[in-house]
Amino acid sequence: MFDSPLSASAYDVLGVAVDASDDDLRKAYRLRLRQTHPDTGGDAAQFVQVQRAWELIGTADARAAYDRGHGFGATTSYAPDGDAPVWRPRTRQADTRPRARSFGQPGGWRRERYLDLIREWAGRGVDLPDPYEPALVRSAPHEVRRLLADALAEEATARIVAELGMGFTVWHDVAADRRDPDVKLDHIVLGPSGLYAVLSEDFGAPVRTRRGELEGDAVVGSPVAQLVLAARGLGRAAKVKFSAAIVVLPDDDVIMAIEELGKVKGLPVVVVARSALATVLRRGVAGAREIGGNELFDVRTRLQQTVRFA
Structure with a gap:
């Protein structure tokens, strides 16, 4: 809110x-x-x-x-590590807890698109000292604001999964189709409870579910079906099987904190409120296969060799 x-x-x-x-x-x-x-x-x-x-x-x-704003422009930084950028959330210096290993820049693809479009909308020659200034953001067209809203949603999810601990590995902003740069997975999360394709969304309005899909005045297209298709495509490329797909929404926009939708095209799907995400990732999803032992290392290696960032 x-x-x-x-x-x-x-x-x-x-x-x-x-x-x-x-x-x-x-x-x-x-x-x-x-x-x-x-x-x-x-x-x-x-x-x-x-x-x-x-x-x-x-x-x-x-x-x-x-x-002064709500931190629309506040993002998190990352530093190169080998061939892939490793994302690190901002933390207090005294916080030395082990964190999940994270690759890629959450929200980066959508932030770049937002900056291009907000400047295009403002017009040539117009000086925008702060493209994230709240009054400017709220006056922009809906499709521009939606890009920034989703970027912030991805960053919020990234902060949550970073706290899961060293038993988890996370990839953000993953290209899912080399032929289409607009097809991506917001996050891939690998841990003892399974391998998950995660979509972070902010529609700006309440969302409900019907027959395995999201519905609402602000919902466009078929987000769940698109998530599942992207996960299946990347899974084939990496020769891994996803355990489930997870849709993360703001707490105020869902009726239930955790709503399991059953299987969509053979993949279990769950819609979760942001505050319940860590619980789901730690305990797993009904019908999802757990990954442990040597298999976890094998899946991680296959993904590291396959993942490309959007």
Whole structure:
């Protein structure tokens, strides 16, 4: 809520301009409370959003912090390691816990596309000192904002899987079809519970499932089917079998934290809230085959020899 390029801003929820005075802001807040209060026929979800918006911009300090942005431009760095870039999340210096070994740059492909399109949309000769400035981002066309939203979703997933520990290996932004650069797997996660193809999405609206596929006002195409096809294609190239496919969505956009959809084209599929991802990856997916012992090392080697980054 409020932290996605696709979501309404706190100012939008309260119905005021970003340069509204403190008095106008307070009046708008009280009005929106009356309009959305469940006891007067309002919508409970909207009532909660109004309260959350006031928490974010209701005081001078909170408003100043909010106006500085939500970290749309904050990404994580990586350093070369052999032939592949190794991604490292930003951590506190005192944090010395072993982490999953990660390759590739999560969200990098979509961030590059976003930067190209935001500059094209702004127009030639227009100076964009900060292409991630919140007001600029929220004013851009939906397809541009969607690229950034998905990049942020991929980065959020990468931070979670990095915490799984040294028993896991992760590849980010993997090219799944050499003939089509737009076909990629957001993440491949290998660990004792299995080998997973992972899709990180932010549609900016609630999502439901029906007959093994995602549905919703903002859902375009067949994300689950495309994920499974990409996983099967890469699996054939690397001569490995994926255990399952996982779709990761923001917590606010799913009804159930973990929803197993059964098999799609022979591959088990599960839709998970972001906060439940680590649990699923550690315990595994129903119907998915575990990978252990020498097989785990063999699968890792095959993937290292096959994976190319988008």
